[in-house]
Amino acid sequence: MSLLVIGSVAFDDLATPSGTRSNILGGSASYFSLSASHFKPVEVVAVVGQDFGPEHFKVFQDRPIGLEGLVQVPGQSFRWKGRYDQDLNEAQTLDTQLNVFATFRPVLPEKSRTAPFLFLGNIDPVLQLNVVNQMARRPRWVALDTMNFWIEGAREALLAVLKTTDILLVNETEARSLSGEHNLVQAYRKICDLGPRILVVKRGEHGVSLFTPDGYFMAPAFPLEHVQDPTGAGDTFAGGFLGYLASTDALDLQTLKRATLAGTVMASFTVEAFGTARLETVTPACIQERMRLFSDMIHVAHP
Amino acid sequence: MSLLVIGSVAFDDLATPSGTRSNILGGSASYFSLSASHFKPVEVVAVVGQDFGPEHFKVFQDRPIGLEGLVQVPGQSFRWKGRYDQDLNEAQTLDTQLNVFATFRPVLPEKSRTAPFLFLGNIDPVLQLNVVNQMARRPRWVALDTMNFWIEGAREALLAVLKTTDILLVNETEARSLSGEHNLVQAYRKICDLGPRILVVKRGEHGVSLFTPDGYFMAPAFPLEHVQDPTGAGDTFAGGFLGYLASTDALDLQTLKRATLAGTVMASFTVEAFGTARLETVTPACIQERMRLFSDMIHVAHP
Numbered sequence: 001m002s003l004l005v006i007g008s009v010a011f012d013d014l015a016t017p018s019g020t021r022s023n024i025l026g027g028s029a030s031y032f033s034l035s036a037s038h039f040k041p042v043e044v045v046a047v048v049g050q051d052f053g054p055e056h057f058k059v060f061q062d063r064p065i066g067l068e069g070l071v072q073v074p075g076q077s078f079r080w081k082g083r084y085d086q087d088l089n090e091a092q093t094l095d096t097q098l099n100v101f102a103t104f105r106p107v108l109p110e111k112s113r114t115a116p117f118l119f120l121g122n123i124d125p126v127l128q129l130n131v132v133n134q135m136a137r138r139p140r141w142v143a144l145d146t147m148n149f150w151i152e153g154a155r156e157a158l159l160a161v162l163k164t165t166d167i168l169l170v171n172e173t174e175a176r177s178l179s180g181e182h183n184l185v186q187a188y189r190k191i192c193d194l195g196p197r198i199l200v201v202k203r204g205e206h207g208v209s210l211f212t213p214d215g216y217f218m219a220p221a222f223p224l225e226h227v228q229d230p231t232g233a234g235d236t237f238a239g240g241f242l243g244y245l246a247s248t249d250a251l252d253l254q255t256l257k258r259a260t261l262a263g264t265v266m267a268s269f270t271v272e273a274f275g276t277a278r279l280e281t282v283t284p285a286c287i288q289e290r291m292r293l294f295s296d297m298i299h300v301a302h303p
Numbered sequence: 304m305s306l307l308v309i310g311s312v313a314f315d316d317l318a319t320p321s322g323t324r325s326n327i328l329g330g331s332a333s334y335f336s337l338s339a340s341h342f343k344p345v346e347v348v349a350v351v352g353q354d355f356g357p358e359h360f361k362v363f364q365d366r367p368i369g370l371e372g373l374v375q376v377p378g379q380s381f382r383w384k385g386r387y388d389q390d391l392n393e394a395q396t397l398d399t400q401l402n403v404f405a406t407f408r409p410v411l412p413e414k415s416r417t418a419p420f421l422f423l424g425n426i427d428p429v430l431q432l433n434v435v436n437q438m439a440r441r442p443r444w445v446a447l448d449t450m451n452f453w454i455e456g457a458r459e460a461l462l463a464v465l466k467t468t469d470i471l472l473v474n475e476t477e478a479r480s481l482s483g484e485h486n487l488v489q490a491y492r493k494i495c496d497l498g499p500r501i502l503v504v505k506r507g508e509h510g511v512s513l514f515t516p517d518g519y520f521m522a523p524a525f526p527l528e529h530v531q532d533p534t535g536a537g538d539t540f541a542g543g544f545l546g547y548l549a550s551t552d553a554l555d556l557q558t559l560k561r562a563t564l565a566g567t568v569m570a571s572f573t574v575e576a577f578g579t580a581r582l583e584t585v586t587p588a589c590i591q592e593r594m595r596l597f598s599d600m601i602h603v604a605h606p
Binding site: 048086087120180183184186203206207209215216217218219221223224225226227254257260261295296297298299300301302 | 389390422430485488489506512519526527529557560598599600
């Protein structure tokens with residue numbers, strides 16, 4: 001009864017106005033699984049190289065995260081180098097080395113093929129579809145992340161996997177580029193015709209917009225005085241959002257709203273420190289407290 | 304017991320992806336007063352030229368808007384010509400003719416000098432301070448709008464008027480430029496040292512952030528499928544926000560949150576049509592209905 005994630009596990013070199021870090025654990029599946037594991041056990045399918053040591057495995061093993069699908073192969077792990085200006089919304093990529101990720105062909109362990117909840121991280125849609133096809137039965141829901149590189153460069157494959165998708169998580173530019181509509185309400189309608197019935201638009205520091213058949217919801221980002229490193233905020237959001245959903249096994253509007261708060265709060269922890277540091281140490285009490293603060297903040301009492 | 308506004312009344316030429324309009328009623332005081340008048344009687348202090356006809360006066364006279372301070376002088380009214388691309392967030396100014404506005408020196412009618420609520424629209428801070436000094440007694444609150452032109456070009460005068468100000472309404476860039484802080488929570492602290500204790504950051508399609516001594520609040524924009532013309536959305540927000548506040552005569556956090564919803568809903572009507580057209584016709588029932596829809600949308604039920 002786990003939440004299965006396919007994505008990247010990587011090492012990042014980061015420079016932000018708060019400082020620099022080298023060789024720290026990163027990648028979409030890392031942020032996602034560490035975040036989701038606070039709500040639901042997770043199984044990771046990803047690839048790492050020989051540079052991935054016991055201390056890195058331990059970060060996941062300390063949490064309810066299954067690593068049977070985390071394959072280690074000869075070579076170096078995926079490496080990304082990025083920097084942020086004072087406007088922390090946009091990363092500038094300085095270097096990308098796909099390394100072992102370049103030939104990654106996800107193979108699901110036998111026990112993962114019956115996972116009821118599946119998150120397809122942002123990888124080649126051909127591989128995303130191949131993962132769906134490896135499932136022994138249709139999961140209760142499939143969620144998917146993608147980016148303009150695939151929307152523009154692998155549209156046919158992406159449309160094929162979207163047909164099997166219930167929940168799409170993208171940013172504003174991606175929602176517009178996929179749908180051909182600038183207005184997000186209209187973009188949501190077009191995207192519904194492609195498969196997903198739930199659209200989550202990640203807007204960085206502006207928060208998240210949620211579109212569902214039963215209504216819409218917009219949540220701000222949690223206001224923080226000190227943001228150290230925005231890397232992984234979107235994947236952390238996805239982990240908290242989908243982890244919460246998986247823990248309830250519901251998809252009604254109120255549950256989706258609460259899942260949005262969960263994702264937002266988890267992302268607020270991630271950006272307070274470099275890499276996955278804060279995600280590794282945050283306690284259930286801290287999460288509960290911030291969820292309560294955030295609920296109070298956005299709550300408007302009737303007169 | 305009115306809400307007094309000092310600002311511009313103008314004619315606009317507008318081009319948006321939805322069409323073009325020439326010579327339509329615009330200006331900050333027009334949008335502000337039409338919006339605020341749905342919650343509280345308003346008095347307008349502004350200047351118009353000989354091109355301002357009876358049909359234009361009638362737009363205000365049809366609402367509880369006092370025009371004793373609307374001076375008509377020889378010459379042409381303030382004229383602005385702007386266009387918007389598909390990204391409706393940013394206006395491109397094609398032409399500005401200050402005309403009679405260039406020599407505008409607001410003089411408050413006797414009865415306006417005791418107004419308990421004062422909104423200083425975005426004009427030269429020297430004039431804003433002069434208006435404050437014309438008041439017979441300190442209003443219950445003073446709210447102020449400004450822009451980077453004054454923040455950079457008339458900083459001393461702006462700092463002087465800010466000392467008398469309770470509520471500051473600006474956009475993100477202006478909040479950052481005024482405070483010298485990129486992070487908005489830190490910007491709020493700096494701005495508190497300058498005078499205002501309440502900061503409203505207008506974020507266009509991303510909504511509004513509210514900072515108060517008792518806590519923060521972020522409201523999204525009301526999601527619309529068809530936006531015709533974003534002109535005046537910020538001034539309409541200010542009108543709904545401050546009109547609602549004036550109607551309650553309270554400044555506690557819950558009242559400020561509800562005022563934020565009122566301003567957001569009024570702005571959502573404005574952008575559905577060109578100029579002030581929708582603001583002129585919207586009914587109390589429409590406003591109530593959309594306030595209810597918006598409250599429901601942002602409400603998160605506890606599990």
